[in-house]
Amino acid sequence: MNLSTRNSLLQCAVLIGLFSASSALADPTLPNLLTDHMVVQQGRPIHIWGEADSGEKITVTLSVNSASATADSTGRWSVNLPAMPVGGPFTIYVRGEKREVVIKDVLVGEVWVASGQSNMSYSLDGAAGAAEEIPKADFPEIRLFTVPLRIALTPQDDTLPASWQICTPDAAKTFSAVAYFFAKYLRQNLHVPIGIIHDSWPGTSAERWTDAAYLQRDPELKPLWDEWTAQSAVVKAYADHPAALDLEFDDFELLYDPASSLPPVSLMNFDDGTLNNLYGGDSSYHWQTAPDTTFALVSPGRGGHGFAVRIAGKLDGSQESIWAIRLRSDNSPVDLSAYAGIRFWVRGTGDFRFQTMQPNITDDDNYGLDVMKASADWQPVTIWFRDLKQEGWGVVFPLTLDALTGFRLEALTPLGYAPLPPSGLFNGMFTPLTPLPFRGVIWYQGESNALQAHQYRKLLPAMIESWRAATHQPDMDFLIVQLPNHGAIPTVPAESAWAELREAQLLTMKSLSHVGLAVTIDVGEPGNLHPPRKREVGQRLAFWALGTTYGEPVQYSGPIYDSMKVEGNAIRIRFTHMGNGLEARGGGPLQGFAIAGADRKFHWAEARIEGDTVVVSNPEIKAPVAVRYAWADSPACNLFNRGPVGKNGLGKDGLPASPFRSDDWPGITAGK
Secondary structure, eight states: OOHHHHHHHHHHHHHHHHHHHHHSOOOOBOOTTSOTTOEEETTSOEEEEEEOSTTOEEEEEETTEEEEEEOOTTSEEEEEEOOOOSEEEEEEEEEOSSOEEEEEEEEEEEEEEEEESHHHHOBGGGSTTHHHHGGGOOEEEEEEEEOOOOOOSSOOSSOSSOOOEEEOHHHHHTSBHHHHHHHHHHHHHHOSOEEEEEEEOTTOOGGGGSOHHHHHTSTTTHHHHHHHHTSOHHHHHHHHSOEEEEEEEEEEEEEOOTTSOOOOEEEEOOTTSSOOOTTSOOEEEOGGGOTTEEEEEESSOGGGSSOEEEEEEEEOTTOOEEEEEESSTTOOOBOOTTOOEEEEEEEEESEEEEEEEOTTOOSSOOOBOOOEEOOSSOEEEEEEGGGOBOOSSSOOOOOOTTSBOEEEEEEEOTTOSOOOOTTHHIIIIIGGGTTSOOSEEEEEOOGGGGGGHHHHHHHHHHHHHHHHHHHTOTTOEEEEEEOOOOSOOOSSOOOOHHHHHHHHHHHHHHHSTTEEEEEOTTSOBTTBSSOSOHHHHHHHHHHHIIIIISOOSOOOOOOEEEEEEEETTEEEEEEEOOBTOEEETTSSSOOSEEEEOTTOOEEEOEEEEETTEEEEEOTTOSSOOEEEESOSSSOOOOEEEBSOOOSTTSOSSOOBOOOEESOOOOOTTTTO
8 A cells, every 4th residue: 555545545534533423422421420229309409410512402301300401512511300209210311412321210219428537438347236237238229329539629520430329238238337327227217218428538637528718718727728738749739640659579588586597488489470478378459449550470570580579550649559468368367476577679669568467457457667668779678577566546456476367568659648638528529419419418527637626616617518508508417426435544534635526526516507416425445446336326317317307206316515503512514405314324323524623623523313404513622613524535424315216226225415514624636
């Protein structure tokens, strides 16, 4: 073929392509939130939106209702169908001028968003009673949607790929436990379809979920934004764009104590072209959490022969590149107590982190070391087991060198764990939800803001108001999980950052309308940041929704501090939400009360119930001026109201009183 003929054929191909593009309109496209099995909010206009060719007419039909719109110059279109009562399943037809998209098995019911950090992310399969609950989690009229993790510097129109699922045991077991139980008890009491959108990220602070405008305009919150603006251009770019990594690992050895003369023992070196190790185990790599990376054996390895493991590609701030090394293929433990450490070689561009894995640690608070950096040339990394430590946010266990199941290497970009931008999750994970009408939000977060609890008094209301503004729902219901007991158990009354965070949550409930508070001070564990009793958390959120949002005759709150009055050397405390009276749960005396005089030094108080009040005193305090209850990280406290709480399996027992203090003296987080 000569050059002239080749050019003529290319010109014909271009003309055919242009003709095809102009004569066939593209399919209308819908956001990921609008898929088969979705639930739309009853009693609200049904909003359907998407993209098409500019100028294309789109008609949407649901049941007997239809509406049309024309795609604007950017290709966007949007219609509102009339509100509908509970019902379904329905089919939604989205017709363009040439093609049609169909959404099947659509229900009309109640839609809620479940958001927060790790205790909201905590999956049902780790919750107390999971073995009994999961096989029964078959609810065709409960639908589940999980928002993929995403950071963005500007508001996003769509989530990353995801879809609605019918609640089955398989779907429920990896879904948020709190959100599942909340949906379950709403369904059992309201008898309507329930859609629950899980939208959380472990370890995140509330400023990441707050619209930037609300941070910038408040002098107490603006430093959260200013801290981000001071970051380097590289860090800021990473928030919106993935960064590259390229790491190689080779020649893993187990080391004896340096005082001995015993030589290292080869654990694995990949020279045979496999990932097998000394104990017969192998490796796995989590591509689902790092889809734009590769994990492979490459040749040559260190020393110019054999193979090395290479992890390369790109990561963004939402992704994890984890190489798990199983010592045995069945994941049974191995006794490595004869060894003092491990050594391996690494080179490349990026950072990495080493951790051990042992059977009794199930909350990912594994023993490990801080992030390390690779260099261009092969360098040895020596890790002595005596230097390993837990980060401390999980359950504390001793290092079990006599029972290790393997090791874990996390590959990171050269930025290591780069900071998440404020508003980054509001933009990336909440704004894509705002076009869809929903009833309200359940929120389990605060652990990451505990050391700035005083600031949280402003931050949490600002976040709530920013969500209400974004959804154009000024009275959107927002139900908060007040943090459970966690941390030190006090022997004497003392200050507590966690108590101050709980107070900030209580003050938010009192200061904003349509805000609820599920008190969980009795279901935590002092040594476990992720307590497994999630059923009670979901139930108590459901109590509040049923009793307020839906006007059901249920008791939805435990006692809430109302006022105090000094009576001689005692203080009489009054509460709201007393249910059928006050009680000391479990019998015995009331616990958790402390009083102080003018010197502001608190002492444990004797407390007794008198009618609908509690009277507290201490013989050493002749002129008390302030009282506190459950004011500690992990307080011993037992004030409840009497049940019954509700109906249809919601429980006969009462609910716990919220921790409180009557004073406004500066706490340990004031000014932080």
